[in-house]
Amino acid sequence: MPGREDVRLAVNEWIRTSGHAFVDFDAAIRSPSDPSRRHDAYAVPDHTRPNINGSKQLAQAMAQTLPRLNL
Numbered sequence: 611m612p613g614r615e616d617v618r619l620a621v622n623e624w625i626r627t628s629g630h631a632f633v634d635f636d637a638a639i640r641s642p643s644d645p646s647r648r649h650d651a652y653a654v655p656d657h658t659r660p661n662i663n664g665s666k667q668l669a670q671a672m673a674q675t676l677p678r679l680n681l
Contacts, residue, residue, distance in 0.1 A: 615646050631679040638671035639664045 622636050639652040639660055648657050652664030660668060 618646075633672050633675040633679075635668050635671060639667050 618636075625632050626634070639648050641647045641649045647653070648660065648664065652660055652667050654661045
């Protein structure tokens with residue numbers, strides 16, 4: 611879908627620069643070679659959602675980030 615990636619990037623940029631506490635799930639499972647896609651190791655074959663390893667990676671990102679959120 612045209613423009614979808616631009617919207618995703620804009621939302622992520624706003625989240626990262628908003629000054630609010632957050633867990634960067636995008637960074638946790640995106641592909642280093644193609645940031646518009648999930649890493650193959652963390653995605654179901656059609657890349658529509660995380661696979662079990664992706665879910666574990668997201669949980670790991672949450673566990674690593676929570677202590678820094680000062681909630």
